[in-house]
Amino acid sequence: MNQxxxxxxxxxxxxxxxxxxxxxxxxxxDGPPLLYxxxxxxxxxxxxxTALAERYTVYAPEFPGTTSGDPYAIHQIDSLWDxxxxxxxxxxxxxxxxxxxxxxSFGGMLAAELAAAYPTLFSHVxxxxxxxxxxxxxxVANWISASFPDLVAMLFHDPTRPAVQDLLAMPEEPAAxxxxxxxxxxxxxxxGKLCWPIPDRGLNKRxxxxxxxxxxxxGEHDALIPVRYAEDFHRHIADSQVKIVPDAGHxxxxxxxxxxxxxxxxxxx
Amino acid sequence: xxxxxxQQVPYRHLPSDFQHHHExxxxxxxxQLTEPDLVHHAYRDAFAEMAHAARAGFDAIAITEHGxxxxxxxxxxxxxxxxxxxxxxxxxxxxxxxxxxRSLGKSREPLRVAEELAMLDAVSGGRLIAGFPVGxxxxxxxxxxxxxxxxxxxxxxxxxxxxxxxxxxDPFAWNGRFHQYPAVNIxxxxxxxxxxxxxxxxxxxxxxxxxxxxxGFGFNYFGWFxxxxxxxxxxxxFWEIADRLGKDANPYRxxxxxxxxxADTDAKAxxxxxxxxxxxxxxxxxxxxMERLALPGGIDIKGLExxxxxxxxxxxxxxxxxxxxxxxxxxGSVVCGSPATVREQITEFAREFRIGNLHTMLQFGSMPTAxxxxxxxxFAEEVLPTLRELWSEAGWAHHWWPERLGGTPIDTTxxxxxxxxx
Numbered sequence: 001m002n003q004x005x006x007x008x009x010x011x012x013x014x015x016x017x018x019x020x021x022x023x024x025x026x027x028x029x030d031g032p033p034l035l036y037x038x039x040x041x042x043x044x045x046x047x048x049x050t051a052l053a054e055r056y057t058v059y060a061p062e063f064p065g066t067t068s069g070d071p072y073a074i075h076q077i078d079s080l081w082d083x084x085x086x087x088x089x090x091x092x093x094x095x096x097x098x099x100x101x102x103x104x105s106f107g108g109m110l111a112a113e114l115a116a117a118y119p120t121l122f123s124h125v126x127x128x129x130x131x132x133x134x135x136x137x138x139x140v141a142n143w144i145s146a147s148f149p150d151l152v153a154m155l156f157h158d159p160t161r162p163a164v165q166d167l168l169a170m171p172e173e174p175a176a177x178x179x180x181x182x183x184x185x186x187x188x189x190x191x192g193k194l195c196w197p198i199p200d201r202g203l204n205k206r207x208x209x210x211x212x213x214x215x216x217x218x219g220e221h222d223a224l225i226p227v228r229y230a231e232d233f234h235r236h237i238a239d240s241q242v243k244i245v246p247d248a249g250h251x252x253x254x255x256x257x258x259x260x261x262x263x264x265x266x267x268x269x
Numbered sequence: 270x271x272x273x274x275x276q277q278v279p280y281r282h283l284p285s286d287f288q289h290h291h292e293x294x295x296x297x298x299x300x301q302l303t304e305p306d307l308v309h310h311a312y313r314d315a316f317a318e319m320a321h322a323a324r325a326g327f328d329a330i331a332i333t334e335h336g337x338x339x340x341x342x343x344x345x346x347x348x349x350x351x352x353x354x355x356x357x358x359x360x361x362x363x364x365x366x367x368x369x370x371r372s373l374g375k376s377r378e379p380l381r382v383a384e385e386l387a388m389l390d391a392v393s394g395g396r397l398i399a400g401f402p403v404g405x406x407x408x409x410x411x412x413x414x415x416x417x418x419x420x421x422x423x424x425x426x427x428x429x430x431x432x433x434x435x436x437x438x439d440p441f442a443w444n445g446r447f448h449q450y451p452a453v454n455i456x457x458x459x460x461x462x463x464x465x466x467x468x469x470x471x472x473x474x475x476x477x478x479x480x481x482x483x484x485g486f487g488f489n490y491f492g493w494f495x496x497x498x499x500x501x502x503x504x505x506x507f508w509e510i511a512d513r514l515g516k517d518a519n520p521y522r523x524x525x526x527x528x529x530x531x532a533d534t535d536a537k538a539x540x541x542x543x544x545x546x547x548x549x550x551x552x553x554x555x556x557x558x559m560e561r562l563a564l565p566g567g568i569d570i571k572g573l574e575x576x577x578x579x580x581x582x583x584x585x586x587x588x589x590x591x592x593x594x595x596x597x598x599x600x601g602s603v604v605c606g607s608p609a610t611v612r613e614q615i616t617e618f619a620r621e622f623r624i625g626n627l628h629t630m631l632q633f634g635s636m637p638t639a640x641x642x643x644x645x646x647x648f649a650e651e652v653l654p655t656l657r658e659l660w661s662e663a664g665w666a667h668h669w670w671p672e673r674l675g676g677t678p679i680d681t682t683x684x685x686x687x688x689x690x691x
Contacts, residue, residue, distance in 0.1 A: 065418075074418060078446060144417065145406075145410075145561060145564055150560075174578065182570055182573035186570040186573060187565075189565035190418060192416050193419065193566065196417075198414075
């Protein structure tokens with residue numbers, strides 16, 4: 001894909017929270033609108049989003065605190081409720097309603113919370129290995145206190161895959177390398193504010209409010225959130241279905257991009 | 270210089286190959302590695318060593334807080350401080366009581382912290398010094414479940430609440446981000462007026478240093494990472510910031526914790542203490558993996574960029590798990606030798622870096638209590654008198670020490686400089 005093509009994201013800043021939080025939204029594509037909510041490490045524009053942008057106009061907001069140059073925005077958010085209201089305001093500012101929404105991991109939890117709070121705002125919901133529930137018999141792994149090698153092992157079934165290596169690549173220049181490491185660590189801290197140490201912040205009581213048709217996708221070998229959580233989300237959401245992606249860990253759209261893309265687009269059509 | 274005796278309550282009998290079989294000293298399985306009687310004795314020994322030091326003439330008894338750890342079984346230092354306060358009061362010892370102390374980034378009951386400390390001040394008759402660490406990641410976040418991104422914000426709010434609860438003449442309502450109270454009116458209030466002196470412990474973050482200087486709090490730095498390696502960075506940074514903020518270079522602003530062992534000769538000191546120093550650094554501080562010391566969200570993003578570019582503030586931490594006694598001495602993690610050696614090294618170091626308060630860790634790791642008491646006695650007889658003279662010529666007032674013990678404490682709503690002028 002060439003630079004400047006329609007699938008290259010552009011930036012749009014949306015002021016919310018009485019001027020205290022500006023959400024940076026990456027927008028790409030010229031099809032019908034679709035909302036994408038990123039995982040805990042911040043927004044990475046990967047081939048999955050590029051492929052979606054060929055069919056949709058992808059709106060991908062950056063969670064407050066994860067936007068480069070604006071790290072302290074996270075201090076404006078005290079609770080999940082604050083975040084849900086900020087995202088709802090953003091959607092109104094962008095004039096988006098009745099649209100499909102995809103959320104990955106942390107973004108999956110946020111998507112589920114939004115769809116539970118505002119059931120009529122979304123036409124479809126896709127949850128990719130979402131966080132947000134807790135089982136004592138299958139605890140979510142502690143991604144915040146994991147060493148980097150342990151974190152990689154939690155996220156990917158086969159970290160040697162080229163797509164994974166591309167994702168993990170860091171700039172070589174020392175200052176840029178340090179800044180990239182710092183940003184990743186900071187982003188995990190910012191998003192962790194809403195889901196750590198125990199990611200169950202009451203979503204299990206609210207999930208039943210999700211009325212949009214929902215697709216729950218899970219990597220079969222997810223070592224961060226065990227695949228059995230897929231059934232828990234399914235049980236709470238009436239109009240939902242589960243698809244397990246074989247040979248994939250916590251991020252199926254990176255390890256099995258074609259399968260995941262096909263599952264998503266077939267569901268949204 | 271003020272010289273405090275620094276006490277922890279380690280479990281002293283971990284197996285010799287502990288660090289090769291266990292990920293850390295803060296995730297240690299309890300029943301597998303402990304014997305109840307040895308746990309009991311860890312407390313008896315620590316209390317006896319503390320009393321021994323108070324009787325030997327140390328200026329203060331300093332105690333740290335660590336939850337869920339085998340290297341310091343002190344989940345609430347105020348419990349130990351209470352015993353120290355009462356023992357010294359009963360014996361007429363004018364020793365400051367110095368919890369180094371309750372982590373305010375961790376505490377979900379900040380008013381309880383204010384009350385406990387006020388009580389200690391009342392029990393000790395106004396001899397309390399209050400240390401407030403922000404909180405180590407494994408303790409504040411993992412042990413206590415505070416999201417790392419909240420640690421600093423909680424610390425900031427809790428510190429203001431504690432200070433206000435101490436000073437307020439009338440009951441007040443508190444509407445904070447983390448805590449709400451309809452009527453704060455603690456009993457007792459501290460005896461000290463305006464309030465007990467306050468020190469904040471830091472690891473080198475310039476923001477914490479600025480905060481201490483700006484508000485007139487003392488600053489504590491612990492030298493476990495090897496102060497011969499990190500000192501030039503940490504202390505110079507502190508005094509540069511003081512200069513930039515227009516604060517005086519009063520050495521009493523600075524507290525420094527040093528692990529020390531002293532015997533008749535250098536050779537004897539090494540023979541007696543080397544194995545215990547290696548035990549402590551390999552099985553305690555060295556056995557806390559970085560991902561438990563620094564969690565995402567707990568360190569400011571600017572601090573992260575700095576640390577990733579230049580990890581020098583961590584000294585010899587990375588190799589501490591395998592560090593030999595010689596390496597520990599080279600780095601300054603431990604100062605060991607004859608009284609003359611120890612006097613010389615500490616005097617030079619303290620003068621160089623303008624350290625006005627020295628916290629001496631004289632029991633560490635597996636050191637048995639008899640040897641710890643010898644270390645305490647010899648240090649008190651042969652080293653302490655010389656160190657105490659340091660800075661006495663310079664005429665600085667100690668604004669971070671209780672008035673009853675010769676200090677001239679300040680109200681931290683004003684700066685130290687203003688207080689001097691007033």
